[in-house]
Amino acid sequence: xxxxxxxxxxxxxxxxxxxxxxxxxxxxxxxxxxxxxxxxxxxxxxxxxxxxxxxxxxxxxxxxxxxxxxxxxxxxxxxxxxxxxxxxxxxxxxxxxxxxxxxxx
Numbered sequence: 001x002x003x004x005x006x007x008x009x010x011x012x013x014x015x016x017x018x019x020x021x022x023x024x025x026x027x028x029x030x031x032x033x034x035x036x037x038x039x040x041x042x043x044x045x046x047x048x049x050x051x052x053x054x055x056x057x058x059x060x061x062x063x064x065x066x067x068x069x070x071x072x073x074x075x076x077x078x079x080x081x082x083x084x085x086x087x088x089x090x091x092x093x094x095x096x097x098x099x100x101x102x103x104x105x
Contacts, residue, residue, distance in 0.1 A: 077091065
């Protein structure tokens with residue numbers, strides 16, 4: 001009888017220990033999910049903030065970049081034309097030829 005009691009007590013102890021282990025594992029998993037959720041929420045806020053700044057600065061940056069490209073091209077043309085009267089005449093001729101192409105379209 002004592003052996004049955006001891007065995008039953010050990011069995012209940014083992015079941016209790018297993019239940020505690022499972023509970024600890026579930027709690028750890030839940031904590032991990034909470035941490036992951038916090039990181040996701042933080043990333044969403046960061047993304048939203050980046051979009052606000054992007055919308056605010058995009059057009060200014062686009063205009064700046066395009067203006068710099070046009071200014072550089074214009075300066076290149078000025079330098080080319082300034083080399084000689086022949087360079088200026090050839091540039092004007094080529095420029096007119098290409099502009100005329102778009103009149104035909």
